[in-house]
Amino acid sequence: VTTRARIEHDLRTSIRAGALAPGTPLPSTRALAADLGVSRGVVVEAYAQLAAEGWLVTRRGAPTRVGSDLSFAHPTTGRTDARSRPPRTVRYDLRTGRPDLAAFPRAAWARAVAAVVRAAPDAALDYGDPRGAPALREALVAHLGRVRGAVATPQRVVVCAGTAAGLPLVLRALRARGARRVGVEDPGWREQARAVRLAGLEPVPVRVDARGLVVDRLEERALDAVMVTPAHQFPTGVVLAPERRAALVAWARAAPGRLVVEDDYDAEYRYDREPIGALQGLAPDVVAYAGSASKTLAPALRLGWLVLPPDLAAAVAEDNARGVPALDQLALAALVERGELTRHLRRTRRTYRARRDALVAALAAHLPAAEVTGVAAGLHVVARVPDAHALADAARSHGVAVQTLHRHCTASPQHPPALLLGYGALPEPALERAVALLAGV
C-alpha cells in the first residue's frame, strides 16, 4: 500500500465514520504534507482522487472540503440468512435430497478439470455458446439416450446451473409466449410452485395418488403447462402409470403451445428393476426435460441440463447468457465420455441400495407400525405412521432431523400421515441407530 493510498483510506474512513462531517474544511495540502512528513505531491494526488470519487469538493481559491451529501450511516449487516443460522444439534440428518457427498469422485473430477485447464483452447475461455459447451451437449445426448431413453440433438440441449436454475428458464420462456397457469404436483417439491410464481405464472396444484399425477381432469383446469416427476415422484415415491404417461402426452398435444415439464428427479437410482425411461423420449415435441448432476455427483457442481422442443430451446438459450463455467462443463463432458459417470452411477447405486435395505430393515425391526410405500428408488423412503407429525417433532428434539409428507402438501390432505426418511447421506449403522432412536421417542 502506497502512502497516498493510506492517506485516501484514512480520509474515507474518517468521513464515513462521521469524524469528518460534511462541509468540514480540510487542512491545505502543504500543511497536511508537513504533518505527515510526506511530499506535498502525494497529498495533492490523494485529494484529487477523493474529489473525483465525490468524497471531497475542491474549489479554486477555497479550501478543500468534505462533500455535503455523505450523511449515510455505517453499513448494516442485514438479516441473517435462514441457511446460515446455527442449526440445532443434529446427530442424524434424515432430510430428503441429500446425496452421499463423501462418494463424490474427487480424484476423477480433479483429473478431468486439470486436463481441461491445461489443454482447452483459449477460445474455450470466452463467453461461449449460451446453450453450453458443444462437447458437453454432445456427450449428454449420447448419455441421456442410453441411460434415460431421452431423444435429443445438441441444438435442443441447454446446459444450466442445476434444475433449480433450469426450471425458471423454461418457465420464463413459457411466460413470454403467453402461458399463465402451470400445474404442479400436490404433494410436490415446493420449489416447483415457487419457481412458477417467481416467473409470473400461477401454480395450480394437481393431485398425486398411488399411480402418480392424476391426469383425467387436466383439461377443465385451463393449464398451459404441467410440471411432473414421472420416474420417482417427489415426495410420494410413486411412478407415473403407463396410461397416465400416454394421457399426459395426449393432453399436451390436444392444443398448441401446451408443455409437460419433466423434472427427472433422482431417476438414475432404481433398485428393484431398470429405471423407467424418460417421458421425454415418448414425446420430445411437447416435453421439456430437466436433469442434473446434483444427486449423482454433487449439488455444489451446479451442473444441469434441459432437453427442449426446438422453439423453446432457442428462447431458453437467449435467456441463459449467464451460463455455466465452461471448464466445469468440459470436465463433465470428459467424465461422461470416458464412462466414468456411468461407473460412478453403478457404484453409488450399490451404496444407496444397501442403505435403503438397511433403513427398511431397521423400520421393520424397531418401528413395525410403519408401512413403507413408493417404489425402491431414489434417496428417500416414505414410511406411513399414524402420528408422523408428532413423531417428527419429538425426533428433532432428540437430534434426528426428519420431514413429514404433509410438509409438501398444498391442497391434498387426504394422504395418510407419513415420514420422509432420506438415507443418501448416512451409512447403514447410522441409519439403524437413527431409526432405533426414532422408535424410542
Added chain:
Amino acid sequence: VTTRARIEHDLRTSIRAGALAPGTPLPSTRALAADLGVSRGVVVEAYAQLAAEGWLVTRRGAPTRVGSDLSFAHPTTGRTDARSRPPRTVRYDLRTGRPDLAAFPRAAWARAVAAVVRAAPDAALDYGDPRGAPALREALVAHLGRVRGAVATPQRVVVCAGTAAGLPLVLRALRARGARRVGVEDPGWREQARAVRLAGLEPVPVRVDARGLVVDRLEERALDAVMVTPAHQFPTGVVLAPERRAALVAWARAAPGRLVVEDDYDAEYRYDREPIGALQGLAPDVVAYAGSASKTLAPALRLGWLVLPPDLAAAVAEDNARGVPALDQLALAALVERGELTRHLRRTRRTYRARRDALVAALAAHLPAAEVTGVAAGLHVVARVPDAHALADAARSHGVAVQTLHRHCTASPQHPPALLLGYGALPEPALERAVALLAGV
C-alpha cells in the same frame, strides 16, 4: 448393453420412426423370443419396460400393441443459433469486450482448483449458502475495499455467474418491491436495457455526455433506479464527473426505495492514473454494485459479485438458489487471498496499456483524421471518424471486425460518429496491421 436393452432400443426406434404404427399388435413374447433366440423372460421384461414407459399397451388376454398416441415426427433440430453460425473470415477482431484469453493464469487456476478439490470438506460439496461461499465473500470484501474502495460485509455480498447473471437478480428484486422505470445509459451496453425489459421493467434511456450520465433531469423522469458505469462508461469511455456522482447519490436518497445500480465494468484497468473508486463506497445504502472476473480473468469462469444494500441482499439471495459452483468459488477465494489476482491484474494492466499505446500510435500514423476520446482505461478506444459507419462496413469485408458507437445509441444521435476499437485480445503488431488495413479501406 444387455440383450433386453437392445430389444427395447430396437422397438423404441421402430415406433419412433413409424415402422411400427400406433395400435400395431406385437408378436407374442414366446414368438419373439424364439425368433431372436433369447429366453422368453428377457422379452417379457422388455415389453413390461416399454409398457411402463408408454410405448406399448398391454391388456390381459390380448396381444401387446404399440401405444396409440405416438404420432410424433422425428425430432427437428431447431433454428441454428446465431453464435454457432460459421463467422465470415475475421483476420483482426477489434470488437469490444474481449479480454486477452491467452493471459488467463492457467497454472495458478489449476493449482487452486486442485487444492480445493483435494482439501475442501464434504460439506462444501452440498448446496451451500445462496449468497455464495463464505470464504469467497470474505476475500471479496477485503479485495474490493482495497482495490475499488467498496464498502461491504460478507452478508451484503452475493456471488453470481458474472454481471450478466447478477444484474437480472437485482432487477427482479427491484420489480418485486414495486419498481417500474429504470434509467439506462444512452449510448450504453445493450444488455442493460435488455435485462431491464426481461425483468418486466421499463428501460428509460438517459443521455451520456463528456462528463458521463446526465443527471440533472432524473427527477422529472419518474425513475425507480438508474444503471450506470461510472468508472469507465461503456461505450463512450468517459468518467462520471465528481459533481454528478454526488448528484446521483442525492437523487437516490431523495425518495425511499430508489437505487443506483453500478456496473463496475472493466474498472480495474486505468492507465493514466489510479482508477476512480467505486460509487458504492460513497453511498453503500443506495448503490448496488456489480463486478466480475470476466475481463480480469476469463468470461468462461462465470464468476461475478454483487454488493447490495441490506434489504436487497436478502431478496437477491433468495432468488439466487441457482448459485455458482462452490469449487470455483473457493478457487477464486484462494487466488484473491494469496494476492495472485492482484499480481495478475498488475501484469495484465501492463499488457493492455502497451496495446492501447500501440493502437493509439497506429491511429495517429495511419488514420490521422481519427480523434481518440475517452480516458485511457479499459479494453477499447473510441476513435471519432466522420465516416465511421461506412468504414466499419468496408473493414468487415476486409476481415477487420469493428463496431461503431452508434450501434449502442438508443435516442441520442447527437454523438459524433466513432469507431469502437477493442484492443484486449490482440498483440501490438496485430493492432498496427489491423489499423493499417482499416486506413487502407
